[in-house]
Amino acid sequence: GAVVSQHPSRVICKSGTSVKIExxxxxxQATTMFWYRQFPKQSxxxxxxxxxxxxxxxxxxxxxxxxxxxxxxxxxxxxTVTSAHPEDSSFYIxxxxxxxxxxxxxxxxxxxxxxx
Amino acid sequence: xxxxxxxxxxxxxxxxxxxxxxxxxxxxxxxxxxxxxxYPGEGLQLLLKATKADDKGSNKGFEATYRKETxxxxxxxxxxxxxxxxxxxxxxxxxxxxxxxxxxxTRLTIIP
Numbered sequence: 402g403a404v405v406s407q408h409p410s411r412v413i414c415k416s417g418t419s420v421k422i423e424x425x426x427x428x429x430q431a432t433t434m435f436w437y438r439q440f441p442k443q444s445x446x447x448x449x450x451x452x453x454x455x456x457x458x459x460x461x462x463x464x465x466x467x468x469x470x471x472x473x474x475x476x477x478x479x480x481t482v483t484s485a486h487p488e489d490s491s492f493y494i495x496x497x498x499x500x501x502x503x504x505x506x507x508x509x510x511x512x513x514x515x516x517x
Numbered sequence: 518x519x520x521x522x523x524x525x526x527x528x529x530x531x532x533x534x535x536x537x538x539x540x541x542x543x544x545x546x547x548x549x550x551x552x553x554x555x556y557p558g559e560g561l562q563l564l565l566k567a568t569k570a571d572d573k574g575s576n577k578g579f580e581a582t583y584r585k586e587t588x589x590x591x592x593x594x595x596x597x598x599x600x601x602x603x604x605x606x607x608x609x610x611x612x613x614x615x616x617x618x619x620x621x622x623t624r625l626t627i628i629p
Binding site: 405407433435442443444445447450494496498505506507508509510511513 | 549551553558559560561562563566606610615616617619620621622624
């Protein structure tokens, strides 16, 4: 149980274009999902908290207009990187909060974004 | 605020060696503590957790005990295998707070 998927696993896009990443909780409902960014050989940086049916809460320094988050259902959150630039190239990981009551998170396999 | 300090790597061990990865934390109240593992090119997997003082989390031969007196949650395994090679992250979620605070990760390499 508690499986989270991400799609696509890898994407290459041209500078200036937008790319959408999907995060799905496959066997449980998640009112809260999280989006992280991971730089090479570094820890995860929380970008935003996504709550179903409401606006996402962004961490300080994360551009809301650049990283659009939509949590339209209890099993799906999307991250859209708009007008991507090479510096946006990174490993993006989502997670979904479990239902145990202890705030444990279940992570997706990640999406490798490369902007050329 | 909350913080997690993790043993810096990389750590290289021979197969069947004993493993300890140190983790200490700073938090108010009673956080929940987690160890996550990340295999190459993949997302994070929950390895084990402990939600209150003196709890011991265990999974796949790994163990960690929630020590409130020393604010620690060290990860141990008695006999490591090559397949344990990965990056290990210690994390906490604060009391009443859903956000996870991660340590910097420790890269573990096991050589045959």
